[in-house]
Amino acid sequence: MHIRADAQTAHDNYKLLIGSILPRPIAFVTTVNEEGVVNAAPFSFFNIVGDEPPMVMFSCIRKGNGEPKHTARNIIRSGEFVVHVVDEDNIAAINHTSINAPDGISELELAGLTAVPSEQIKVPRVQECKVAMECRLVQSIELGSSDLLIGEVVGFHIADELIHGGRIDVKKLKPVSRLAGSSYALIGEIFDLERPLYEE
Numbered sequence: 001m002h003i004r005a006d007a008q009t010a011h012d013n014y015k016l017l018i019g020s021i022l023p024r025p026i027a028f029v030t031t032v033n034e035e036g037v038v039n040a041a042p043f044s045f046f047n048i049v050g051d052e053p054p055m056v057m058f059s060c061i062r063k064g065n066g067e068p069k070h071t072a073r074n075i076i077r078s079g080e081f082v083v084h085v086v087d088e089d090n091i092a093a094i095n096h097t098s099i100n101a102p103d104g105i106s107e108l109e110l111a112g113l114t115a116v117p118s119e120q121i122k123v124p125r126v127q128e129c130k131v132a133m134e135c136r137l138v139q140s141i142e143l144g145s146s147d148l149l150i151g152e153v154v155g156f157h158i159a160d161e162l163i164h165g166g167r168i169d170v171k172k173l174k175p176v177s178r179l180a181g182s183s184y185a186l187i188g189e190i191f192d193l194e195r196p197l198y199e200e
């Protein structure tokens with residue numbers, strides 16, 4: 001079948017996007033508001049966008065009233081955020097942080113997670129996460145009803161036991177990804193394919 005995007009609702013398009021573009025990695029993002037309260041929420045519209053400098057991006061869909069989410073607002077104001085990797089050990093707590101808590105209530109506390117100071121930026125990272133990336137905002141772009149945030153990763157915090165020869169061991173990290181609806185996925189079977197070389 002062919003479906004015209006402009007002939008159905010935004011929610012119908014959303015369902016086709018999240019059901020087709022999956023599994024999606026999840027950024028667990030901490031920010032701080034004007035009062036210094038730590039805000040935390042997961043975002044699966046997330047990926048790498050560059051390696052020199054290292055850059056990541058994620059997108060916050062605006063609220064029904066058109067206002068940016070607390071995460072986007074805090075980043076645009078302060079210019080800083082931390083992206084954490086979601087894994088099998090912290091997924092339940094991180095899922096809890098997606099609660100629509102009012103401004104000024106820290107989702108970290110509600111979820112029983114611990115904020116610890118970052119090294120290079122003011123926004124704290126979360127102790128229970130094995131990988132955290134300290135980011136400075138490069139650009140925020142208003143895209144329709146979403147705010148796209150692009151950040152430069154200025155520092156990596158990685159649990160010692162994950163690293164071997166500068167590479168992260170995926171079996172020790174045990175990342176969790178997002179599917180459609182309320183579903184998540186674990187890493188399944190892993191297989192390798194060499195990239196072909198074109199020879200004249």
Ligand SMILES: Cc1cc2nc3c(=O)[nH]c(=O)nc-3n(C[C@H](O)[C@H](O)[C@H](O)COP(=O)(O)O)c2cc1C
Pocket residue numbers: 026039040041042043044045046059060061062069070071072095097098099100101178
């Ligand atoms: C696994 C997961 C992934 C999510 N991904 C997104 C996303 O990519 N974009 C978005 O706007 N909201 C996403 N959400 C919803 C936000 O986490 C939720 O709206 C949260 O309350 C936003 O917090 P804030 O208002 O403190 O920024 C996701 C929720 C979950 C549980």
